Amino acid sequence: MKETMKAVGLIHYLPISDPDSLQDFDLPRPAPEQRDLLVRIEAVSVNPVDVKVRAPKPGVEAQPKILGWDAAGIVEAVGSGVTLFKPGDEVYYSGSIIRPGTNSEYHLVDERIAGRKPANLTFAEAAALPLTTITAWEAFFERLHLDRTGADGGKLLLIIGGAGGVGSIAIQIAKVAGLKVIATASRKETREWCQKLGADFLIDHRQPLKDELQRIGVSTVDYIANFSNTDQYWYPMAEVIRPEGVICSIVENSAPLDLNALKSKSATFAWEFMFTKSMFNTPNMESQGILLNEVAELVDAGRIRTTLTETIAGINAQNLRRVHERIESGRTIGKVVLAGW
Numbered sequence: 001m002k003e004t005m006k007a008v009g010l011i012h013y014l015p016i017s018d019p020d021s022l023q024d025f026d027l028p029r030p031a032p033e034q035r036d037l038l039v040r041i042e043a044v045s046v047n048p049v050d051v052k053v054r055a056p057k058p059g060v061e062a063q064p065k066i067l068g069w070d071a072a073g074i075v076e077a078v079g080s081g082v083t084l085f086k087p088g089d090e091v092y093y094s095g096s097i098i099r100p101g102t103n104s105e106y107h108l109v110d111e112r113i114a115g116r117k118p119a120n121l122t123f124a125e126a127a128a129l130p131l132t133t134i135t136a137w138e139a140f141f142e143r144l145h146l147d148r149t150g151a152d153g154g155k156l157l158l159i160i161g162g163a164g165g166v167g168s169i170a171i172q173i174a175k176v177a178g179l180k181v182i183a184t185a186s187r188k189e190t191r192e193w194c195q196k197l198g199a200d201f202l203i204d205h206r207q208p209l210k211d212e213l214q215r216i217g218v219s220t221v222d223y224i225a226n227f228s229n230t231d232q233y234w235y236p237m238a239e240v241i242r243p244e245g246v247i248c249s250i251v252e253n254s255a256p257l258d259l260n261a262l263k264s265k266s267a268t269f270a271w272e273f274m275f276t277k278s279m280f281n282t283p284n285m286e287s288q289g290i291l292l293n294e295v296a297e298l299v300d301a302g303r304i305r306t307t308l309t310e311t312i313a314g315i316n317a318q319n320l321r322r323v324h325e326r327i328e329s330g331r332t333i334g335k336v337v338l339a340g341w
Contacts (some may be wrong), residue, residue: 005029006341007104008317009064013057016324021054022317025064029106032079036108039091042123043339044102044315045070045308046323047131047165053097054324068103069094070335072117072126082111084289090117092292094131096278103315105341112285113278115292118299121306128308128335129169129299130292134274135250136170136225137291143248143270144223146177153178156221158209158240161228162199163190166250168307168334170225171197173295176303182213182221184228193333197305209236221245231255241267248272309334315341 007027014021032038050067072092075085085091093114095102117126140146146157157174161167162183174181175198184205185191191202203212205228213219220242226233226249237247238261246268262269277285298304312319315338323336 003029005105006315007064007066008068008315008320009061009066009101009103010054011061011064013055013059015056016051016054016321016328019321022067022321022324023064024317027064027066027104030100030108032077032082032108034079034081035111036079037075037082037085037091037111037114038077039071039073039093039107039109039114040076041071041073041102041105041107041315041341043072043127043311043337044068045127045131045165045335045337046320046327048327049097049131050101051324051327066101066104068101069097070127070129070131071095071102071107071109072123072130073107076106078111084111085114090123091115092117092126092130092296093289094134094274097275098279103320110278110285111289113288115289116296118296120300124311124337124339125306125308127337127339128165128306129295131274132166132169132307132335133173133295134288134291135166135227135272136173137295138274139170139225139248139250139272140173140177143272144225144246146174146179146223148177150178152222154180155223156180156182156218157223157225158213158221159183159199160205160224160226160233160237162194162197162202163333164227165307165332165335166227168193168197169304170227171199172304176298179223182216182218184209184212190333205233209233210239213240224248226251230257234258235261238262238265238267241265243267246270307334308337310336312336312338313340314338 157179182201183199224247243265
């Protein structure tokens with residue numbers, strides 16, 4: 001095994017139009033310790049968090065900062081404490097935000113947050129799933145406290161941002177759990193995409209949520225998963241959540257949130273941040289690997305499909321800059337994946 005590896009990273013935090021915003025590097029290949037897997041990366045996908053971390057701001061990195069969190073690949077070597085995987089295993093996962101990212105030929109990940117790659121998917125198809133799958137799964141079953149075995153079947157779930165990366169897998173997970181899904185989508189292509197994924201109803205997020213829900217005969221919803229904009233939809237969500245309902249968001253607010261808007265309904269608000277477990281080494285950290293294995297079974301059984309919409313050949317700085325630019329536009333559907341070195 002060679003001692004160096006290709007990687008894509010940054011030194012300065014620059015606009016994506018600047019060729020130096022993401023650069024190609026040759027870096028030392030890392031070695032696994034304790035519960036680490038050393039994974040040979042076959043495919044990666046790009047998420048809004050990649051764009052946020054890379055966004056222009058003061059500061060210069062002394063060493064290249066490697067971004068990227070979604071990945072699929074093959075275990076090359078394992079640390080001394082690894083019990084869940086062995087060299088040669090195919091895995092998919094979303095790495096830790098406090099460790100070097102997946103935009104590198106070889107990558108270290110704690111075995112507890114990795115899952116078995118779905119056998120029926122290519123590496124590119126699998127790389128589209130981990131971060132968004134973990135986010136949606138934890139939002140539904142740990143924050144909204146939905147029952148994934150169907151006990152909450154028929155209840156109304158509003159997904160704001162149905163055609164995005166998280167929304168695309170969230171619709172499918174919610175349908176597996178038996179929920180009635182109302183997804184927001186405004187363009188013809190995004191509406192068609194959400195329908196294909198199983199949404200029961202579609203409403204236009206550019207119009208008042210209350211009016212759009214009334215159009216389909218709904219006054220309040222049991223649950224809301226906001227995968228789009230917390231500030232913009234704060235008061236509209238408070239207006240349409242049922243009394244004692246639950247709201248979960250994944251997008252940080254830019255202005256203070258008025259919690260009094262939820263008081264009269266005794267409604268609950270929760271954050272979901274899928275990096276929490278790996279950041280703080282929580283006792284339930286292994287739950288992420290477990291859920292990825294469960295989703296792999298659902299994929300292989302044909303109950304969940306990949307959210308991949310485009311594969312770009314070649315993991316390199318030029319291609320990653322192109323995808324970052326598209327993510328910044330806010331108009332991507334599903335997930336864009338880069339495959340191969």
